[in-house]
Amino acid sequence: MKVAIPVTNGYVDGPGEGEKVRIYEVNGTEAKLVEEYDNPALNATYVRGVHMLKSALEKGATAFILVEIGPPGIRFLQGKAKVFLAEPGTTADEAVKMFLEGKLVETDKPTHGEHHEGEHHHH
Secondary structure, eight states: OEEEEEEETTEEOOTTTOSEEEEEEEETTEEEEEEEEEOGGGGOSSSHHHHHHHHHHHTTEEEEEESOOOHHHHHHHTTTOEEEEOOTTOBHHHHHHHHHTTOSEEESSOSSOGGGTTOOOOO
């Protein structure tokens, strides 16, 4: 299966914020980076995260590892892909390892509400 992660400076980010998108091919207990490309969300003005999610779905991703996701992203991915949350400050490599070990939390709910699109939350 393919897992997509928005990444900034090697760290897992939100779909609308990550500078790059990494796609990992996951096979049992192995994961390898198969692709990295510029996040199309950075050129979008509205529901940016959806642009990133759509780009990765088109490349075959069936799971996403994110630090946050808004309601539009959750709605968009319903029935298409699974969403797993990583703690802010987790590197993409750590997140993939945790994913392989079954340690990431799966969610089908947004991490923030409709009114915070574009705001950054620091915990």
